[in-house]
Structures are given as C-alpha cells and as structure tokens.
Amino acid sequence: MVRTTAVATCTTDIHLIKTAAWENAIGKVIGHESVGVVEKVGSEVKDFKPGDRVVIPSAGTDWHTPMAQRGEAKYYQHNNPYFSDDPMVQGNFSEYVRAIDADMRLAHIPDNVTDIQAIMVPDMVATGFTGIERMNVQFGDTVLILGIGPVGLMGVAAASLRGAARIIAVGSRPNTIELAKQYGATDIVDYKKGDILTQVMELTNNKPVDSVLIASGGNPDEIYTTAMKSVKFGGTVACVSIFFDDENVTLQLDVWCQGRNRDKSVIKPVIVI
Numbered sequence: 001m002v003r004t005t006a007v008a009t010c011t012t013d014i015h016l017i018k019t020a021a022w023e024n025a026i027g028k029v030i031g032h033e034s035v036g037v038v039e040k041v042g043s044e045v046k047d048f049k050p051g052d053r054v055v056i057p058s059a060g061t062d063w064h065t066p067m068a069q070r071g072e073a074k075y076y077q078h079n080n081p082y083f084s085d086d087p088m089v090q091g092n093f094s095e096y097v098r099a100i101d102a103d104m105r106l107a108h109i110p111d112n113v114t115d116i117q118a119i120m121v122p123d124m125v126a127t128g129f130t131g132i133e134r135m136n137v138q139f140g141d142t143v144l145i146l147g148i149g150p151v152g153l154m155g156v157a158a159a160s161l162r163g164a165a166r167i168i169a170v171g172s173r174p175n176t177i178e179l180a181k182q183y184g185a186t187d188i189v190d191y192k193k194g195d196i197l198t199q200v201m202e203l204t205n206n207k208p209v210d211s212v213l214i215a216s217g218g219n220p221d222e223i224y225t226t227a228m229k230s231v232k233f234g235g236t237v238a239c240v241s242i243f244f245d246d247e248n249v250t251l252q253l254d255v256w257c258q259g260r261n262r263d264k265s266v267i268k269p270v271i272v273i
C-alpha cells in the first residue's frame with residue numbers, strides 16, 4: 001500500500017474522460033503516473049518496507065507471463081486500471097494506491113531525487129526511453145524526434161545517451177526547444193515555419209534519417225506520412241503517441257512503395273509501438 005505524494009496527469013487520462021474509449025476504465029479511479037511512500041507491505045514482499053519512497057510504473061505489466069518476459073510487456077498490462085476488468089485494479093489518483101506485485105513493479109527513489117523529479121519517471125522517461133530502445137539507435141545515427149513535449153524530450157535524452165550523432169527535434173515552443181537542446185538535440189525544426197519533411201531534408205542534404213520517434217499530437221495522417229517519408233530504407237519508426245480504436249491513419253501509398261529513396265525497391269520500415 002503506497003501513500004501518494006505526487007501524481008501527473010497524462011493526455012491518456014484526459015482523452016479517457018472526454019471519450020470513455022476504454023470500457024474497463026469506466027467507473028474507476030483514473031491516473032497511472034504516481035510516486036509515494038510505502039505505508040504497509042504484504043507478507044510476500046521482499047524488496048520494500050514501510051517508509052520507502054517509490055515510483056509506481058504506469059504500464060501495469062504482469063511480469064509473470066512469459067510473453068511479457070519475452071519483450072511484449074505492453075500487451076500484458078493486467079495490473080493497469082484501464083485494461084484490467086478487475087474492479088480491484090484502480091487508478092493512482094487517490095490518497096492510497098494498492099501496488100500489485102510490488103517486488104516486480106515498484107522502483108526505489110534515491111534520496112537525492114525529489115518526488116517532483118521522480119514523477120517524470122513512470123511514464124515520461126519510461127515511454128521516451130522505450131521508444132528509443134525499440135528503435136535500436138546506434139552510435140552515429142541520425143534520429144528524428146517528432147514532438148518535444150515531455151515524452152519527446154525524454155526521447156531526445158535517450159537518443160543522446162545511446163550515442164546518436166545527430167538528433168533533429170521538431171517543436172515550436174521556446175521553453176521545450178531550450179530543453180531539447182539541453183538534452184542533446186543538435187538541430188531544431190519548427191513546424192510553424194514550414195513543412196517538416198522539407199526542413200529535415202534540407203538539414204540532412206536529402207539523406208533519409210536512420211530512425212524516427214513519433215511523440216506528438218496532431219493529425220496522425222500527416223505525422224505518420226512525415227515519419228515514413230523521412231526514414232531510410234530498413235529504418236525504424238517508433239510511435240509512442242497514443243491513438244485509439246476509433247481513429248484511423250491514412251498513408252500516402254508512395255511511402256510504402258517508393259518513398260524518398262526512389263530506387264524502385266520496396267521500403268519496409270519497421271514500426272514498433
């Protein structure tokens with residue numbers, strides 16, 4: 001049982017309130033990003049004790065499933081209030097949270113990290129870093145980050161840590177542009193100053209990028225098309241933005257069959273979500 005000390009609101013929470021898109025979330029406490037102090041522990045908990053400061057991960061993965069252990073954690077979120085049909089699995093916007101499977105899910109917060117700093121970890125850091133991890137960014141890569149809200153900014157930081165040589169960040173707000181530069185962005189593209197693809201290709205001298213992280217809101221058709229047209233043959237596009245069942249994406253066909261390489265070969269970017 002964790003006593004909540006800080007929570008963060010996610011666009012997922014807001015979308016759910018507006019649309020009730022996920023049936024299992026209806027009637028439940030919302031929220032999936034929180035940190036707090038352990039109040040009491042069950043008899044089988046080994047790694048945590050009352051008084052410990054902890055992060056509760058947002059995903060709610062059931063790590064007992066072989067599929068989750070094999071790398072498909074996203075699809076086995078049995079402890080996530082929005083996906084679980086168990087009424088006992090509730091969201092985190094409450095004074096106390098029952099953290100299921102504590103040893104496999106909670107993380108200790110170091111003494112020199114404040115609660116407000118740690119609240120970035122359960123979703124913003126974890127999501128941005130997971131996207132870059134799935135993109136398999138290598139030393140020297142050129143990486144395009146579409147969107148520099150909190151998750152995109154963490155994507156910039158992660159790409160930098162993975163050794164990307166060039167990190168092109170797309171955004172428009174001065175404060176997030178400044179942060180993107182601090183986290184390692186080498187180039188900034190302001191989508192309000194013109195077409196994103198044109199600006200990116202000017203920067204790279206028409207060379208497609210190695211991988212793209214989609215971390216923005218906006219029109220999914222335009223976002224996906226820009227991503228697919230920017231990436232090289234065999235490159236990777238990862239999407240960490242959330243789209244719902246009632247949304248469709250229309251792609252220009254040439255992003256699949258010819259794309260920027262114009263070499264008549266079939267472009268097969270890998271999309272990981």
Ligand SMILES: [Zn+2]
Binds near residue numbers: 123
């Ligand atoms: Zn979230």
